[in-house]
Amino acid sequence: MSLLLRWLALVLVLLAGPLAAQEMVAQPGAEAAAQLDYEDWRRMASRAEAEIAERRTSSDRLEEIRTQLAQWRTALLTAQNANSARIATVREQIAALGPAPAEGETEADEISRRRQELAQQLVKLQAPGIAAEEGYRRADGLIREIDRTLRERQADELLQLWPSPLNPGNWPEAAVGFSDTVLRLWDEAAMVWTDRKARAELFDSLPLILALLGVALALVVYVRRWVERFTERLQQGASVRGRKVWSLLASLGEVILPTLGMVALAAALIAAGMTGEIGAQVVRALPLMGFVIFAAAWLGARAFPRVQHEGAVLPLPPERRAEGRFLAVLMGLVVAVERLRSAAMDAQAYSDATTAVMSFPILLTGGLILMRTGRLLHQARDAEDKSYVLRLLLVLARGLTVVGVAGPVLAGLGYVQAATALIYPAILTLGLVTLLFILQRLIGDVWALIVKADEQAADTLVPVLAGFTMTLAALPVFALIWGARLSDLTELWTRFTEGFQMGETRISPTDFMIFAGVFVIGYMLTRLFQGALRTTILPKTRMEQGGQTALVSGIGYVGIFLAALVAINAAGIDLSGLAIVAGALSVGIGFGLQQIVSNFISGIILLVERPVSEGDWIEVGGVQGRVRAISVRSTRIETFDRNDVIVPNADLITGRVTNWTRFNLSGRLIVPVSVAMGSDTRQVARILQEIAEAQPLAILKPPPMVVLMGYTTNQLNFEIRVILRDVNFSISVRSDMNHRILERFKAEGIHIVPPPAPPAEPDPVKTAQTVLALADLVQEERAPLAKRAGRKGQAGNDKGEER
Template sequence: MTFRALFPRLFLLLALVCAALPAAAQTNPDFDKQSAGWQDTIKRLYVQLSAQNLSDDGYNALRIQLAAVVDQAQAASAAANDTLGKIKQVSDALGPPPAEGAPPESPDVVKQRQELADALAKFDGQVRQAEAVKTQANLLQQTADAARVDRFRRDLLTVAPAAFDPQLWGSVPDQATYLATRLLLPFQDQAGAGWDGVGEMARRILFAGIVLGLGWLARRWLLRRFGRRLTETVPSLRRRAAAALVYTIAHGVLPAMMTLAVAVICAGWLGDRPASYVAMITLGVLAWGIVAYFLASAAISAALTPDDPAWRLIDLTDASARTLCHRLRLGAAIWAVAGVTLAMADGRILMQSELRAVLVAASLAAGALALLALLPGSLWGYRADLKALPEGEPTDDQPAPARPAGRWPRLRLVTALLAVVVLVAGLIGYQKLALYITYLLVTSMGIGAAFLVLRGMVHEAIGRFLTQPVGPMARVRHSLFPADRGLWVFETGAALCTDIVLGLAALLVLAPVLGLSTSDISAIGTTILEGAKVGGVRIAPLDILGAIVAFTVGITATRFLQRRLDARFLEKLQIDRGLKNSIRTGIGYLGVLIAALLGVGVLGLDLSNLALIAGALSVGIGFGLQNIVQNFVAGLILLVERPVKVGDWVVIGGAEGVVRRISVRATEIQTFQRSSVIVPNGNLISSQVVNWTHKDKNGRVDIPVDIAASADVEQARDILLQIAKADSRVSAFPAPVVAFKGFSTTTLDLELRCHISDVDNFAGVGTDLRFAIWKAFREAKIAFQPAASDISLPQAVQVLATAVRERDGAVAKPGADRSEAAREVPREAEESSNAA
C-alpha cells in the first residue's frame, strides 16, 4: 500500500485521536491531584477511627466523607473508562501491527500507534487507581461500621449496680437527702428569688391567660366542627380517626397548655440562678411528664370511647373498653412518673450512681408491671366474638367465646416476654439494655397502632372505590375496569402496596430508636436499591422493580389499546368476527413482546448472553418442547391464514361446536351441550376439519321424506315447496327444490333442499320444517312409508296381518266358520311375529 493511499486513513486516525485525547483531558484534568487528595482523606479518617473515641456525630461525619470519596472515585473511573473505550475504538480502527516478514509501517503510523498505547496505559492506570481508592474507602467504612456496632454493644451491656444489692441501699438515703436539699435550695435562698417586679409577673400571668382563652375557644370550635355527632350512627374509620384526633387535641392540649403556663410562671419565679439549676431541670422534666400524661389520657379516651361504641377505633365490647380505659390511664400515670424519673436520672442532674441505679430500676419495674397488667386475654373481648350468642352479650352460664388465634395473641405473648426481660434486666444491673428494650417496645406499640389505623383507613377507601355504585369513583372504576375482571387483582395489589409502603414508613420512624442514624438509613437504602453482587451478577431490587413496572405498564397499554381498537375502530369496520379477533390477538402478542423487551432493557440484561443461552437450549427445546413449539407456530398460522376463526362452527374428530378462543397453545371449542373441548393448534393444522362457516354462513338444510308408493307425488312436492317458501329463514335464492331420489314398489323417496343465510339456525329451521311437513301431510292424507330395506321381519309379519284383517273386513261374512277363520289368521300371524 503506497503512502498516497495510506495518507487519508492516517489523517482520519489523527483527527480521531486529537478529538479523543483533549476530551479525556477535559473530562478529568487533575486526576493525580484528586488521587492524592483521596489518599490523604482516607489516611486522616483512618487515624481518627484508630483513636476509638468517635461519637455518633463523628461516625456520621466519617461516613459522609467516605461516601464523597467513593462518589468522586466512581465518577473519575467512569470518565476514564469512557475515554478508554474511545481510544480502543481508534486503536481497533488502526488495525493490528504488521506480522513478522510483512512490509513495515510508515513512521507516522508507528508513532501514532505508540501514542495510542501510551494513552491506553495512562487511562487504564487511572481506572485501576480509582477502583483501588473505592476499595480502600469501602474497607474503611466496613471497619467503622464494625467499630460502631462493637461500641454500641459494649455500651448496651454496661452493668450498673444491682438494685437488690444490700450494700447499695446503705448510701441511698444520704444521696436522696442531698438531692432533696438541692431541689429546695431556691426556696431557702430568698435573696435573689422573685420577679424583677410586679409588672413582669402580671405580664406573664396575662400572657398565660390569653393563651388559655384562645385554647379554650379553639377547643370548642374543633369539637363543634370535627367532633363526634349523634346523627352519625355508623361513621367510617376515617371519620372515627379524625374525631379521635380532634378529641385528643381538645381534651389534652388545653390541660397541657395550662401545665406549661404554670411551669413558665414558676420558672420566672426561680430565675436564672446557680441555686435554681436542679430545680429548673426538675420543673421542666415534671412539666413535660404531666403534659405527656394529659395527652395520653385524652388519646386513650378518644380511641376506646367507653360510653360511645359507634366511635370506637377498636372493636371491643363495652365492658372491655371500660376496663382497658381505666387500666391504660393508670398505666399512663405510672409511665409518666417513670419517664420523669428516668429523665432526671439521665445525667443532667448531679445524681450519684447508687441513687440513680435504684430510681432507674424502680421506674423500669413499675413500667413493666403496668404493661403486664394490660396483656391478659380476658381484657380483650371483641364484639365480633359475641355475634354467635343469642342475646348478644355474655352471661354467667354462657360466656363469650374465645377470639380465634391470630397475630394479636402472639404479639401479647412477645410483649409479655419483653416486659419480663426489662423487669429482670433492670433489677440485675443491665439498665441500659432494659432502657433500650423499653424505648423500642413503647415506640413500636405507638407506631403499630398508627400503622393499623392508617392501614384500615386505606383499605376502607379501597373498598369504597370498589363498591361505590355511582359518582366519580364509580366512573373511574368503570373506565379502568370495564368488565370488572381486574377488580380482585387491583384490590390485592393495592392492599399489598399499602402494607409495603406503611411498613417501610414504620421502619424509617423506628430506625432512630434502633440506633440507626440518617446516614445509616441512606446507606442501607442505597445498598438495597443498587443491589449486591452475587458472583458475577449484580442483583438490584430497584432495577427489578423498574422492570416489573415497565412490563406492567406495557401490558396495561396493550390491553388499553386493544379495548380502544374494539370500541372505536374494529366495530366500525365491515369485517367478520374472526378477523377482528386475529387483529386483536396479534396486537396483544406484539404488545407482550414489546413489554418483555422493555422490561429486559430496564433490567439491564445482556441480550447477547440470552442469545447464547437460547442457542444452548435450542436442542433441548427442539426435542423436549417440540409439541409446544409446534402448537405455538400452528396458532400463529391460524391467526394469519385463518382457516379456523373465532365464531366458526367446526367439526374435528368427535367434537362439534363453535370456536370460542384461539390461544398460543390450543383452541377452545364449545359444543352445543355447553362443554368445552380444548384442541391443540397442531391438530387443527394437520388434521381434517369441517368448517361450516369458513367463507360465509350460508348453508343448506336437507330433509328426506319417504311416502307411500300410492301417494300423489306431485301433490307432495307442491306441499313441500309451499312449506319451505313460507319460512322466512329460508333463502329465496337459491330457491328451495324437491329432489325425487328414487322409488320402489312400496315407497317414493323425496328430499326437500332449501338454503338458509345463517347456518346457526340449521337445527331450528330443520325442526320447524319437519313439524310443518308432518302436519300438512296428515291433513292431505299423504301417508309416510318407510323404505323397504328398513322393514324388519316382525314388522313384515305385522303388515301382512294388518292386510289380511283389512281384506277380511271388506268381504261379507256368510257364516261362523268364515269369522272363525278370519280370527285365526291374525292369531297365526301374531304367533309367527312373536316367534321371529
C-alpha cells in the same frame, strides 16, 4: 424525643445525601475527578484508620468519622465515571483499527503509531476513574469496620450486668441519689430566689407567666370537652361518607391542643427563670412528656372506641374497651415517667446500682401493663370472622405477653439495659401499629369520600395498596424503635441507590426507572398505533375481519418486543453476561417447555395463515362453538351453552378442524323424519317440502329437498335437506321444523313412528350366572378331550417301548 429526632434526621439525610455529594463533586466527568483533592482524602483516611484502631475512641466520635467517610465515598463513587464517554470513544477508535498483529506479524507504521497514541490516551483517561475506585474501596472498608465496632459495643451494652435492683443492699444508695436530685432542684430554685435581680425579672414577667399558665390550664384540662362538641358539630354538617373522616381529623385536637398547653407551661417556667441546669432539662422534657401521654390516650380512644361500629377489628365488650383505653394512658405515663427520670438523673452520672433501682419500678409497671394488654387483645380470639388483621393482632398479643414477662425478669437479674431495650420499644411498637391501622382506615374513608361510594370502597385496591405502601415506609421507624442506628438505615439506602454489578455494568434503581419509563412509553405508543389501525385504517381496506385482528395482534407483539429492547438500551444494561443463562433457558425450553413453544408457534401460524378467524363456528376435538379470541398460546371457543373452552393452538394445527363458517355463514341442515308403514309417501313428501320452503332462513336456490331414505317392516324413513343462510341458527330451525311437522301430521292423520327404545342395561346377576354356566360347559367339554389326549399319549409311549 430522641427517636423523633433520629427519624427526622433520617429523612434529612436521605434527602440531602445527594446534595452533600454535589457539594464535593460539583460537575460530572473529568471536572469532578479533578475537583477531588486526593491528598486531603488520604490524610483524612489515615486519621480515620488511626482512630478506629484506638479502642478508646468514643462511639460519638466514630459516628462523626463515619459521616465524613460516607460523604467521601459518595463523591468517589461519582468520580468513578470520570471520562466515561471519552473512554468509550477511544475504545471504539482502537477497535476500528482492527485486531493487534499476532507475534511475528507486522502492520503499517501509521496504524501502529496511531494504536500506540490511542492506548496511551486511554491509560491517561482511565487514571482518574481507577484512583476514584481505589479510594471508594478504602472508604467503604473503613465504614464497614466502624459499623462492626459500633454494633459490637451496642451488643456489649445490652448484655452488661448491673447490680440487681432486688438486692436491698442497693436501695440506700438509690434513695440517696433520688433525694440528692430533689435537693438539687430545690437548691437551684432557692439560689435563684435569693438573687434580687432574678426576683425582679420574675415580678416583671408575672403577667406573661400567669397568661401562659392560664393557657396551659385551659388547653390541658378543658380542651377535651370542647373538641368533642366541635367534632359533633362537624358530624352534623358533614355527609354520611365524610363523618368518619372529619371526626378523626377533628379528634387530633385532643393531642395537638394539650401538647401546646404543655409547651405554654414550659414557656411559663422558663420565663419565671427559677430553674437551674437540672430544672431546665426537666422543663425541656415537659412538652414531649405531655405529647406522649395525650397521643397514647388518643390512640387508645381510637383503638377501643366508646361506641363500637360493625366490622370492628377488635370486637370487645364495653368494659373491656374501657380497660383498653385506661391501659393506653398508663403506657403513655410509663414512657413519660422514664423520660422524666432520664432528664433529671442521667446527666448527674449516678452509679449503675442507683440507675437500676430507680428504673426497675418503671420497667416492672411497663411489663405488667404489656401483659395485661396482651391478655386484653387475646380476648378477641373468639370472634366469628377472624380477619388477617385480627390474626396479626393475636400474634402481637402473644409477643406483648412474652415481653411483659421477660422484661421485668431481666431487670430483676441486673440486665437493666436489656430490659429497657424490650419494654419501651414494645410500647412504642404497639402505638405505631395502632397508628398504622388508624391511618389505613383514614385512607379508605377518604377514598370512599373521593369516589362517592359506600363504605365497601374502603376495601378496594387503591386504599389497600396505599396502606401497604405506608406500612413499608414505616419499616425504618420500627428499626429505629428497636435500636437500629441511623447510620445503619442510611447505609442500606446507599447500597440500594448504588445498585449491583452485572458483568461490567452497574445497575442502579435509576436504571430501572429509566427502563420502566421508556418501556411504558413504548407500550403506550404501541397500543395507540394498534387502536388507530383497528378503528381508522384497516376498516377502509378489503382485508377481512380475521386478517385485521391477526395484523393488529402481530403489531402488538412486535411493538412490545421493540419497546423492551429500546428500554434496555436506554438504561445501559449489558445483557452479554446473560448468554449462559439464555443457553440454559434454551435447554429448558427444549425439554420442559416444548408444549408451550409448540402452542406459541401454532398461534403464530394461526395468526398468519388464518385458517380459523374470530367469529367462525368450528368443531375441533368434539367441541363446537364460536371462536371468541385467538392468542399466541390458546384459542377461546364459546359453545352453544355459553361455556368457554380453552383449546391449545397445537390442536387447531395438528388436529382435524371443521370450520362451518369459514367463507360464508350458510350451511346444510338435515332433519330425519320416520312415519308409520302404509302412509302415503307422496303426501308425506309434499307436507315436508312445504314446511321446508316456509322456513324463513332456508335458501330456495337450490331449493330444499325431501328424500325417502328407506323403509323397514313398520316405518318409512324421510330426510329434509335444507341449506340455511346462517348455520348458527341450525338448532332453533330444527326445533321450529319439528314443531311444524308434528302439527301438520296430526292434522293430516299421519302417524309418526317413535324412535327405538335404547337397549336395556344388562342385569349383573344374570350376566354372572350366564358366565358361570358357560365356564361349566367349557369344562365339561374339555374333560373328554383331555382323556382322549391322554390315551393317545399312552399308546405312543407303548409303541416306543416295543420298538
